[in-house]
Amino acid sequence: MSQLRITLFIIAVVGLAGGLLAPFVGLGAFQSWIWGVASGAVLAVLLYEIVTSLLKGEVGLDIVAGLSISAALAFGEALAAGVVALMYAGGQLLEDYAANRARADMKALLARVPKTALRYSDGRLEEVAIDTIRPGDRLLLRQGDIVPVDGRVSNGRALLDMAALTGESVPVKSGEGQDVQSGARSLDTAFDMVATRPASESTYAGIVRLVQAAQAAKAPMVRLADRYALVFLFVTVALAGGTWYFTGNHIRMLAVLVSATPCPLILAVPVAIIAGMGKAARRGVLMKGGPVLETMARAVNLVIDKTGTLTKGRAELGGIIPAAHWQADEMLRLAASLEQASAHVTAASIVAAAQSRGLTLSYPQDVQETAGEGLEGMVEGHRVIVGGHDFVARRLGLSSLPPPEREPGTALAALAISGRLAGHFLLADAVRPETPLALAKLRKAGIKRIVLASGDAQAVVDRIGDGLGLDMLRGELHPDEKVAIVLAERKSGITLMVGDGVNDAPALAVADVGISMGVTGSAAATESADAVLMVDDLTRLAEGLAAARRARAIAVQSVLAGLGLTFAAMIAAAFGYITVVEGALLQEAIDVAVILNALRALR
Template identity: 35%
Template structure:
């Protein structure tokens, strides 16, 4: 890595590395052409190499000095010393090749990495800057920062809602997929809640703002994403971990050879063969080969470091809906009370659920569609926090709630009439009377249970958790089925991040989620895995994207990582062991610098060829 561990500011320097790599390629090509193909220009053959070393080499020397001051002894440090040694030895071509290896390796890797700042740019571009405020029948455009709580705002067709609020007039639909991860439209009527960042449909809506712009849902997600990225700890790359002990060892051997023999050439000879090419090339080759294999298996690698880290994770955290389940609940049982007509109940409930963003709403609407029920207009709707969904439709007051809320309302007698058993459910009251109990099933993925149970014996995962925004009874029902004991339900994106950060401080974590509300948690985990393609923001936050929504593919990803790490270690440690042997021979004066450089190139070839094995499809890639 040319500039060691990079923070957000340093990422901009990747463009410089690309230019250095291009310059090195051009200059090395010119050198070879002048030296061997164009005899008339042979006298100028070294000049292109001087340019490469003066520009690229000078950056490395500056970085070398900084690392020495900070007592950092990574593979970059040794490469910098190798360039200085090559200059002192007159091995300008070798020095230029080291510059190319360093800058070229980082340039290749940068194409596979997209930083969180890109996500924030996308979010910021979507955020509206102007709102239409209605005051005394007049409409004025104001900056969103000047919106006050209680302001009346107009949301025109296809506009993005600037703040959280409540519909006061108008009927329409909004796309809230950016906020919830659910790929369907939510109907809106007077009393409905609207979220900042959602996209309005064909009809204009009038809303009353309930939060300031900076306190709204969309702004909060942006804030959490930004804070998470700033606090995210840097992961040490495998090359740096190995280089931390290899570099001091090489320098000690070189110094001892010089001091004991009194011959400075031996110091340079040791450093030439000590050039950490197995670290600088073999490991990136193994990673790039694994990225290619992942692509063939429907896994998109957004950040190559996840291939190094997933095999080291000890805690795996799941979102619920759409990851461990298929995310498509269905209405399976309808129990009716007090002589109500089942079809009439379904008509009233489905008419209301058009305006709900609850995952069960789609199941009720699907059932009404199957029975060809014509939906009614809703006069008034509200969803007070912790009270259920209350609406007036066809002159009836309808409440869709839970058995827990019935108990809080003092309706224990009605609760005693409800069917027993856990799972997804809702209770319907019409004009204050118990009308029906609906039970749903969001089917767990066929491989969920086997995947959870094989994580410890096959991957060394010691702790498995569910962190979900869904209701507690729903999450616990699924957790019991698949065999997960640690459950956190009803969590907001901010709370998810807090839990993930807390767990990551204890051990390396992998987080698996599919909605934009999972994006901050994906970013906070050691390894974030986006499940499916429901959100571009989620995909950008994750280090890897499993394109086919299959837990078996997640297992394949974990095995590819394990195999990549093993092959990378074989290449790096094997190459380093041969290099150490060469250093010892050089220290005793039996391997001059030129022969050492040739020996190092032979070692590099073997290390790279071994790393290329990661491209090949293994006989068995999953144990599920």
């Protein structure tokens, strides 16, 4: 909270209380003077803020508060001035509290940014600024440290708390050779890591930039509230002036002004929008600003890429076809033993499949790899060859190998052992297990039409989309064709686009809201997007969408209810049913109610 606002609130409380107690200590003659000094101090700061805002071209409802206190002092209503000053200072303090509460999740992300890291240099450790870290640097992470840059575990085992990044409460384990994400907190013993990206390009740096952009951007509803503030100011002054003109009663006029100070229109909207963004951030959906949340809240169409979104984005072992006299597990064990020597994504998939089956792998020897084609080596005395169909055929001295039947979009890897074909591995980019549930949740969250737009072959797109209940399946698309699909969908309503590749960046940019898969997504996709999904799980997008809709609904509800009650209080004051002090207390109750209602967006 602002120290100035706390000071003003204390002055207003002490002044009002001091004036009320003055007669009991023999200072009754100074009662009005005490109230006047306290309210005058609040008014002086208020007038400075009003002038500063006007010089920036901003018209706020602080003018109403300034008119109320000034009028009360001018008409000798020192008690009323003191009450209004207290209500105004209290309202500003309440607004600060609510905004800070709503921004807590965003501030927590910024507060975690590490400034230094421990780097190995010439056999010793030195503490260095993270912006000096370069790819290939070896770092030491201790228990409790925040991972400073994206990297890979090089020695030891990492147990990482990802909650601040993804909302995931279960710690993530990473062994040697596995990636670690910047911004995660180390929970276990120390481990070494090798940086793979500089700090400026790491995941957490991107998050920080998004948070800063989000804090700077004003939501359309907030800008709308700013414009309505001028209308509300005109109506308030007109009603107060009309009351004085027709009744000749300056007290009624003052009561009208007081009943409008401050206004829930300005308080409720930013609190609800910020709270909704914080709730979405906790679930792993980071938005670049309030405008993104408001637009998402009205979305009805979704265009989605296949690879890395509906699917895992990497080939996995989908089946094994043994040749005569070979068993599937033995084929996999020998192939995976050899593939341990390769960094290829297909090799990693075969090794992972063998490990998931609990197979014991041996150490390969004399390994030779032909980039992009395959590799061969000795495993337990056998000459093992794994790779593409043509590669294995050439190594066996054959013109070709008989290919097995397979589904569209399925990759094929052949295996030869001791000079003979042992069989084939079928590899495919499988649909994520959570995808059907995620799509159902997106429908429940208000998405009426879902279009799959992919650069893959139409047969592959049809296979992936089969059974998912999508409204349209389009394959073999170039980036400009994806853009055309997004633009066509926008004609029927607010359209979201979800993607993760470089070829998705143009479509993300033209969508009403572009959403990048932040963990696997390319830098181009992340920069083009309006929001980043920090977890490779579309169910989180549905949760973020639901949070956006709820926050916007609460903002609208708070404004309508608050304005209705405020106008009712002003009319009652104009007809003499509410006194100046009662009007101030009633307005403060309205402000508290709408702010508490706006904070419901955090739940």
